[in-house]
Amino acid sequence: MVDVLVRRDDPRTVRCDPGEPPRTGVPQGSVQFAVERFGLTANNLTYAVLGDAWRYWDHFPAPEGWGRVPVWGFGRATASGVDGVAAGDRFFGFWPMSSRVTLEVAAGPGGLADRSAARASLARVYGRYARALPETGFPPGLDDVAAVLRPLFQTGWLLADRVAREGAGVVVLTSASSRTAVCTAAAVRAHGDPPELVGLTSSRHAAATAALGLYDRVLTYEEVGALPADRGAVLVDLAGDPDLRAAVHRRTAGVLRASVVVGATHWTRASFASSGLPGPEPEVFSAPAAAAALDPSSARRIAAAWPDFAATRAPGLLTVEHRTGAQAVTEAWAALLDGDVDPRRGLVLSL
Template sequence: MPLATGQVRLAIDCFSLSANNLTYALLGDRLSYWSLFPMPEPWGMVPAWGFATVVETHHAGVAQGERLYGLWPMASQAVIEPGRINARLIVDNSVHRRSLPPAYNSYFRVAADPIHAPGTEDRQSVIRPLFITSFLLDRLVGQTAAWSSDTVIVTSTSSKTALGLGWLLRRNRTGIRTVGLTSERHAAAVIGLGIFDEVATYDALPNLSGAAIVDFSGNPTLLGRLRDRSRPVHLCRVGMTHGQDAGETSVDTPGEEFFFAPDAIIAAVAELSPAGFDIALADATRDFIDASRGWLTIEAVCGADAVRDAWTRVRSGKGDPTSAIVASL
């Protein structure tokens, strides 16, 4: 379709596929992820993080050839309507996106992006959208003194977000013991990374009364077993890597909370200032990207059939903690 005045068309260069995208799909209605890229019923477009290049522009502030990092549809092209623009960011002001959190409508201009480094876009596409949650959770653990516990149990430790959190806790939170939970199939790989102090499987849950739990699984059966066995001081619910919708995203149970990254970003920016937040996040992200070179293999998939097959693997939970998928159409 022809562009309207003020719109910009981009060719999507690449995007990552992970359990993070599965969470977007599972919470698409309740957290409005389907509103990012509307489709006629009964279809929905799953959003994905990656890079794109401007191929046509009807906006004076955006030049053809400029490259952006942000949240795109799993597609070959996208159209945005820039609203607020500065040297660092372009914010999409399309009508259907105005009510969404700023984090989802903001596109980083690669030429001025503090995290971007040439030759790392595949790793950025995989790590960057996940690691920001790791970064925010690490701050939360620090601010709460691990909810007055000396032990943090992290579920779904084969997920990249959980691995990022474990890596940050090991680096930043001296005196906090970390216990990673994963499937028997992934246990050896997670142990081999040396990120967590201890790794246990879902079939042999640890008995650690008084621990805090950061849950990426969204699995109510697992959480019930953990509550019974570990008597946690706090449960922080983050994601749904097990492909189940665990219920309401608002939690009224004492000692439990649902972690929503966009709200945490707003709070962190208010505390650190926008520039301070950018610097702290960029430094940590670049460090983790560099550290990942020793253990993370990137699998590139191209074309509709290959992307469909990769998405099927993500949905089935058959990912590998030491590999990741970057796709293009």
């Protein structure tokens, strides 16, 4: 049993502590879960980088100065003190990088909701655990794809709605190779009469990103000067690099309608702060806030799009790789920090 811990002030420093032992009984209102498998992408690295500012460290307790990076995936109840939850029941949600975790939860339609005081003031979406059943959107055989892509798919569809509100002729995405960008591009295309989609990426990812066939054009970061500047544009910034953001603003200044800052994949120099740029003031996008503001019919539309996306599009977007054990997890974390995980690799990890 192990907890993988990351220094809150330095994501490169990692240690493994003994985790929770398996329990035969838990207090009323709690469930112990075995964290079965989880995806690892730059999104999780951003959780660590923004751990203090966006309170990602507050989800799971850790020793002073250390944090448990949240990950998305599947947990199996191993001991239950909650009516309606039996040992063996499986849930999809937000877990720590740990073998086991005990959560205070209440059972409701479709799943569980965290009811601990510690998480009460955090975004509600992170405290929801969906039953992993076909009728709740988890078709058989697609758990690995869900572990890697499901939250990024949701973000992509939410971003497509945000982008559509501008009625722009061009959408520019930075870190276009990232799974979130790719899901956003797919979602923008699904809207019908899509704008031109231009992906900006590093030269090492340009060819593979273009080969996905989701962008009308893929440019490298050195080619910002070739961005179209003759039609209304929206920037969707997943890299978070302030110099790159400024370069896109300067190039599209007269036509930029919205600058939506979503991510921080270029984490060593990323910043969400920017002022004095030509064009609109950048706005920070939060998928949990956008999800909370969704009307019920949009929420149903997005949820209904997932099974088909997972079954038909996802296999072309990533190749699942399983890794097991604390050493494998810490190695994967280090590779992620170094930018050494090709975005077409879908890392699915277990401890």
